[in-house]
Amino acid sequence: MLNDLLLDDRPEPVPARADPAPSPEELRHECVARAGLCRLLAGAFVEEPSLEFLATLRSPATLAALAEAGVRFGDDFLVPDADALVEALACEFTTMFVASGGFPPVESVRLTGRYHQAPHFDLKELYRRAGFVVRKGRFQVLEDHLGVELLFVAELLDRSVMALDRGDMAGYRAIDRDIRRFWTLHLARWVRGYCRLVQRASEHSFYREMARFLAAFAEEELVAMRLRVDDLDQGREVVPKSEVQVAFNPDEPVCNACGPGDRPAMPPGAIPIAVQPGTR
C-alpha cells in the first residue's frame, strides 16, 4: 500500500543490476516454486474452490506451509465441514466475482470498467501466439480473468523449466523476458490494487488471506524481476500525499545495487514468499 505509492512516485526506470548469475539448478528450482504458487493462487480465484482443492489446502502440511508465509485462515475456513465450506465459498465467490454489483477479477473491467476491452483481446492474441487457448473448466472464463493470467504465467514458468532442463539458456532468457513483459503489461497493472479491494470487501477469511497472499506475491515478483509498474486498479488504497512517509531515500536506486540477500526492507505487513534464498 504505502510501498505502492512510493513505488509509483519514482519516475526513473530501475537500471539493470549486475548480480552474479544464479545457476541453472537454482533457476529451475525457483521457476518450479513460482509456477506452483501461481497455480495455487489461480485455483483460489479462477472459479469456486472445489472439494478437492479445499481438502488439499486444509491439510496440515499445506496450512503449515502457508502459515510460514504469513497466511492464516480464520475459523470460517478451518472449522466447517467440507461441504459447508464449499457452499460458503461458492456463495462468497459469486457475490464478489460473478453477481451483478460485484467486482469481477477481469483485467478489462478493472482497468476500463467494461468487459471485453483491449486487455481481453491482447491476451487472447498473446495466448494464441504462445500456443494456448483458454478451455472451459467448470465454467467458461474470460481470457483476461485473474486466474487465467496467473495460469499463463505458470505455463511460461513451466516452459522456463523445460528450457533449463535441456540446457537452452537462450530459450530460458527469452521466456523470462516474456514473463516480465506479461507482468508489466498485465498482472502488475492491476493485481495488487485489486487484491486490496478483495481484502476489504470479502466476508470470508479464505479470500481475504488469499488476496493478501497474492498481493504480497505480486510485490515480491516485481521486486525480484526488477520491475517497477504502476498499479492502475482503482482498488488500490488512496493515501493522500501528505500522509506518505518516506521510509528510505527515494533518490537512491532500490534494486540495481543490491545483491543476493540484500533486498530492500519489506514494508510493514508484507508477506515473505517462500522462494529459495539466494537464487537471485
Added chain:
Amino acid sequence: MSDTKFTRRTFLKVSAGTTAAAAAAPRLLQAMENELGGKDVNPVTLAERKAIPINCHVCNIQDGAIAFVENGRVVKLEGNPEHVSTRGRLCAKGNSGMWYSYDPDRILYPLKRVGARGEGKWKRITWDEALAEVAKKLDAALKEDPNTIMMKYGRNRTGGTLDRFMKTLGSATVVNHTSVCESSKKIGMEPTWGPDIETPDFANTKYVLNIGSNILEAAYFHNPLSQRITEGRVDNQMKIVTFDVRLSNTAGFSDEWIPVFPGTDGAVALALGHVILREDLQDSEFINTWTNVTVDELKAHYKDFTPEWAAKISGVPAATIERIAREFALAKPATLFTYRGPAKHLYGSYNEKACMMLPIMTGNIETRGGYCLPRGMGWPQPGPTPPGAKHASYLSTPPDYPLAGHKVSHLVPFWIAEGKQKINVYFTYQDNAVYTNPGAQAVWGKLFRDEKLLPYIVSMSSHMGEETALADIILPDCPYLERWEPESMPNSLWPWLGIRQPVHASLGESRENRILLRDLVHKLDPDGKRGMKQYWNFKDAEDYMRQHFDNVPGLKEAGGLDFLKKHGVWPIYGKLDPKTGKVTDKTGREIKAEYGLHKKELGTADMAGAVVDKSGVISKNGKAIGIKRNGRNYAGFPTGNRLINVRVDEWAQYGFNPMPTFKRIPWHETMKEDEMILTTFKLNVHKQSRTAAVKWLAEIAHSNPAWINAQTAKRLGVKTGDLVRVESKVGHLVTKAYVTEGIQPKVIAIATAFGHWEYGRLASLRLKDKPAFGGQEDPDLNNVWWDDKGVHPNAIIPVVADPIGGSQGWMDTVVKVTRAGPNDKYGDIQGNWEKHVEAYKETMRYAYTGDMHRKMHPEMASWAGPASVKPKSGGGGH
C-alpha cells in the same frame, strides 16, 4: 477606397436580393456522416473496421444499424445506410447499445438464489445444474396442469420462440406487457381498420394533427418518423399542431402547442369531427365507399359533440377547435398521429377511435401525405410447430375483458392473489414489471416476494433488473448484439425484413433465448418420447434463422439468410443520397412509396372460386378477401368485412358504444380545486426500464424532477429545485420540482426510466452507498459525477384498466401536490398494497361485467347485460 456602407440593414437587404445567386453557388461541404455511412476506420491505423449490419434493439423501433467491430469488440454503432426506414441514422440510444454487452454488472452465468428473495445472495451454478433444476420444476408443474407454467415477457422480439416454448409445454398462460404499453391504441384501431398502428406520411403531408405523441423523442417510430416529420416541415412547409398536456420537444417543434386536460383528447377529436361534418368538409365519397356507415349516419352521430362541449371538458377554446378542424379538413393531404396521450386512459380505446376518425372522415386514408396502413413483412416458422394449449388461461384471456386482445397484464398480480389461477413456475423474459407496471414494488414486488403465490421464478435476463433480483434462478440471456432474431417493423412506407445477428460470441456463458429454451426442452424430453423435442430440432440459432428466411419469396432468390447477414435488411430499395439523406433510385429521384393499398384490385386467380355477397364482401374459403365497389374487386382493408368499421358491432355486444364516442373519467369530474393529475413521459435517451444502466445515456439524463406549471407552483409556494410531496390514493412520493410554463396547470408530469433500486450500480447509484464494495473502484463508475438518480413514480400510480382495450390508465391518477414537510426527504416512495387492491377492485367495476359499466353507457340502455353475451374464450384478438 470603396464608399459602400455596410450596415446590418444593408447586409439583410443584399442577402434578400441575392438568394438565387447564393443557391447557385457551389456547395462543397456536406454532412460527413452520410458520406461515410456504412464504413468506419480506426483513427490511428486507418484500418477499415469490420462492419456487421444488424437491427438495433435498445428500444423497439428496430432501426437499421451497423456494428463496427475492431479486434473482436464493438467500437462504434451507426445507422445502416441500406435500411430504407432509418436511412443511416441512429439515435442516442442506438449509439450506446454496446454498453449492454460490456457492462461489468451484466450476468454471465446461471445464478441460483441462496438467500431470501431479493436479498441479493446468489450462487453460480452450471448450465447443466440450472437446466436440470428448472426441468424438474416444469416436470412437476406439467403433471399438475401445464397452465400453471406462466411466461410473462416484455420486449419480445424472438420471432415466435417464446410462443413455441409455451405451446411445446401445452400452456396457454402467456402474458405480454402491452397493457402498460399502448394496447388501447391498438384496440381502438384494430376492429376499425385492421392493423394496430398507422403510418403517417409526414414527409409529404401539408398538415399534421399530433395528439398526445412525442414523436421527436419517443413513441413508435421515433427515428424514422422524426426524419420524415422534419422533411415535411422543411421540404413541404407542412403545419403541425400538437395537443399535449406537456410542452414536449415535439410540441416545441410544432406550429402550435395546445395544452389539453388529460384524458380529454377524445372529446377534442370528436368536436373537430363535429365541425368538419357540420360544415360539410368531409370526404363523402370515401365514407360512403370505404366505411360501414353513411355520411348521414355520421353527421347524426356527431351532432352533439360540439366545440363548446369539448371546450368545457378539455380546456381547449371552442374557437381553436373550430379553426383547427377547418384547417385540417381543407389542407390536403393531412395526417394524424397519436400515441400514449389519448390511449392511456380508462377509456383509451374510445379516445383512439375518435382521433382516427379525423383522417377517415376527410378521406386522408392511404393517400400520399395521408394516414396510411402499416407496411410489414412476415416470415414462416420452422416446422413442425407445436399444437398449443388444451384449455385457456384466465390470466392470458381474462373473461372480464373479452375485447382486450392484447391482454390486461397489469391486473395479473391481483388475479393471482385472488386465486383466479395457480402458478407453479413463472418465467420472465425482457420484462421488469416490478419496476415498469403500475404499483411497481408495492404490487409486483409483493407478488414476487410471495413464495406461496409464485413458488418458482425463472428470469431469463442479462441484467439484474428489479424483477430479476427477486428471481429464484437466473438464466443469463444475451444482450441484443449477441443474438439472432428475425425482424420486421412497419416504421416507414416501405416494408422490409431484417435480422439481428451476433456481432461477436456471447460473453461468459450467456445463451440466447432460443438456445436456452431448446436446451431446456431437450432436458425435459431427452429421448423425444414426450413429443416435445421434435419442435426444437435445430443445430444452432443460425440454423433456426435459415428456416425462417431461406424460403421467403424474393428473399430466397436474393440469397435468403446470407443476403441478410451481409446487408442486415431486405429489400434494398435504392441508394442513400448523402446530400438529401433520402433513398434514391438509379435516376437520383427518391423512391416512391406505394399508396392506396385498399384499392389494389384482385386478380383473376384471386377471384377464382370467390363469392360476393350483397354488401360487396368477396369471400373465398370462408374468409373475406376483398370488397366489390363501383364494379371493381378491391382488396379493401384487412378487417373481417374489408371495410373501415366506424361502427364496431362487436363492442355493442358487450354494452360498449360501437360508434366513436368519449367518456369522461368519473374521478376527474369530481376533482377538488387543489388536486392535479399525475402523468408520465419518456425522454429521448431512455426507454422505460432498461437504459438506466447504459453509461452514456445515464450520464446524459439521470434524474427526473416533476414538471409543474408556474401558476400552480406559485399557488403551492414552490420553485424549481424545491421538494414536493405528491400523494395519490395509493401512496406518496417526494421529489424535486421543475417549474415551467410548458405544462397544463392541472398536471404534474414525471419522466419514467429513473429512480431504479436495482439494474446494476450505475442505475441504482448504489456505488455511492457502498463504496467499499467494488463500486467506486470501477474506473468508469468512478467517473459518475452525479448523485441524483431520480424518483420512480409507479408505486403511487394505481391500476386502471380500459374495459375495452385493457390498457393501463397511466394518465388518470389524481394527486395532491404540496410542499414537502419536515419529515419528507427526497426519494421517499411509499405504495400500499391494500390500497392498490382497492384500486383494482374499483377499476373492475368498469369492466363489462361491473356495476359501473351501465352507468357509463346510458346510450346503450337496450343492451341486455353481461348474461346476454356468450362467454368468449381466447380474448378479443383481432
